[in-house]
Amino acid sequence: MRNWMRICSGLVVLANVSGAAPIERIDSLATEVAPAVIAWRHHLHAHPELSNQEEQTAAYVATHLRELGLEVQTGVAGHGVVAVLRGGKPGPVVALRADMDALPVTEDTGLPYASTVTADYGDKTVGVMHACGHDAHVAILMGAAEVLTAVRADLAGSVKFIFQPAEEGAWPAPAWGAKQMIQEGVLEDPKVDAIFGLHVWSSMPSGVIGFRPGAVMASSDFLRITVRGRQTHAAAPWAGVDPITVAAQITLGLQTIASRQVNILHTPSVVSIGTIHGGDRNNIIPDEVEMTGTIRTYDPAVRAEYHARVTRTAERIAEAAGATAEVYIGADTGYAATINDTGLAEEMTDVIARVAGGAERVKRDVRSTGSEDFSFFQQAVPGVFFFLGVTAEGQDPATAAPNHSPRFLVDDAALETGVRAMAQLAAEYLERHAP
Numbered sequence: 556m557r558n559w560m561r562i563c564s565g566l567v568v569l570a571n572v573s574g575a576a577p578i579e580r581i582d583s584l585a586t587e588v589a590p591a592v593i594a595w596r597h598h599l600h601a602h603p604e605l606s607n608q609e610e611q612t613a614a615y616v617a618t619h620l621r622e623l624g625l626e627v628q629t630g631v632a633g634h635g636v637v638a639v640l641r642g643g644k645p646g647p648v649v650a651l652r653a654d655m656d657a658l659p660v661t662e663d664t665g666l667p668y669a670s671t672v673t674a675d676y677g678d679k680t681v682g683v684m685h686a687c688g689h690d691a692h693v694a695i696l697m698g699a700a701e702v703l704t705a706v707r708a709d710l711a712g713s714v715k716f717i718f719q720p721a722e723e724g725a726w727p728a729p730a731w732g733a734k735q736m737i738q739e740g741v742l743e744d745p746k747v748d749a750i751f752g753l754h755v756w757s758s759m760p761s762g763v764i765g766f767r768p769g770a771v772m773a774s775s776d777f778l779r780i781t782v783r784g785r786q787t788h789a790a791a792p793w794a795g796v797d798p799i800t801v802a803a804q805i806t807l808g809l810q811t812i813a814s815r816q817v818n819i820l821h822t823p824s825v826v827s828i829g830t831i832h833g834g835d836r837n838n839i840i841p842d843e844v845e846m847t848g849t850i851r852t853y854d855p856a857v858r859a860e861y862h863a864r865v866t867r868t869a870e871r872i873a874e875a876a877g878a879t880a881e882v883y884i885g886a887d888t889g890y891a892a893t894i895n896d897t898g899l900a901e902e903m904t905d906v907i908a909r910v911a912g913g914a915e916r917v918k919r920d921v922r923s924t925g926s927e928d929f930s931f932f933q934q935a936v937p938g939v940f941f942f943l944g945v946t947a948e949g950q951d952p953a954t955a956a957p958n959h960s961p962r963f964l965v966d967d968a969a970l971e972t973g974v975r976a977m978a979q980l981a982a983e984y985l986e987r988h989a990p
């Protein structure tokens with residue numbers, strides 16, 4: 556029998572039991588820990604923290620992991636927390652990752668545990684909300700840590716729990732989040748052999764898993780184009796060089812990259828201009844226009860191709876008008892495409908189907924043009940990232956408030972599937988790769 560043990564912080568610990576293979580016991584352990592996971596998620600939801608400010612979240616996580624008896628390291632890449640669980644049998648090292656940061660969004664869900672937190676953001680005061688569901692990721696991974704600790708004796712290897720700060724970005728810092736954790740050695744000592752991560756997603760029903768080998772999320776590169784002309788009276792444009800018409804031509808020209816230049820049968824791609832700023836007055840053509848935007852691709856080669864084509868298109872259109880265009884593409888600050896290791900994804904397909912409750916509850920065609928810095932882990936070790944549906948029964952996932960919306964909702968019932976998925980993937984990976 557498993558016993559519940561209440562400890563001072565109010566966390567719940569499943570007593571260590573041994574006997575059946577861990578794979579069979581994990582599902583019932585996940586069911587038992589689910590009410591606690593829901594409570595942790597509600598607490599985290601009410602106390603969101605912006606990227607690189609996850610101090611209280613990190614302390615909450617670290618306390619839980621220490622009470623489980625794990626080796627805990629804090630202060631990794633800012634507020635990152637890493638814990639190692641060493642199984643009772645020899646084997647490889649598998650990592651599970653959750654991101655911890657919230658967004659500058661003012662919550663409008665009306666939930667009893669809705670956030671009322673505000674924070675300084677740039678020169679403004681903003682509401683702070685777990686509008687991307689990272690609170691669910693943290694609670695799920697806390698639950699998976701608890702479940703796997705309960706079957707520790709039977710695990711064939713080690714599990715590294717990675718609680719990551721600053722997934723949503725901290726530009727213009729030189730590095731943050733996953734990238735910074737890797738630079739600080741999170742994948743070493745013990746060396747990680749494979750990694751799994753999940754994202755809660757509004758566009759699927761609660762508990763349904765979206766999963767596919769290959770690219771699941773896009774690369775994301777910040778784009779800035781500065782067009783320089785020569786200022787003149789707007790009534791006499793021939794006396795100068797108009798950067799506004801050039802900016803308009805560049806905006807349209809960039810759209811021919813996806814539609815005319817890149818093979819659309821191979822992979823989708825997007826370039827969008829989000830801001831255009833230039834001029835101070837209606838009857839003056841300004842010297843300069845600044846545009847910013849984003850480039851999204853699913854393939855490293857296409858990404859590199861885009862960088863060259865965007866630069867060429869902007870520079871040559873400007874040149875044709877006698878202007879110049881200076882193109883900055885922040886590949887150093889951007890995220891690579893999130894590409895699931897094909898072999899590992901195929902190998903784990905049966906596990907995903909089992910935890911989702913059958914192959915019919917797994918969506919294989921899911922892809923997002925959003926981006927994730929989980930991609931940096933995947934560049935270093937084989938990794939699989941999957942989506943967990945969180946739109947409650949009775950609501951249409953197609954019209955549910957999406958991630959980053961002030962009305963984004965996570966169905967509590969999906970959390971148990973998340974715990975089961977993370978714990979089962981880790982245990983199965985270790986079992987299948989044990990010496």
Ligand SMILES: [Zn+2]
Nearest residue numbers: 687723958959
């Ligand atoms: Zn997000």
Ligand SMILES: [Zn+2]
Nearest residue numbers: 687689722754
């Ligand atoms: Zn997210």
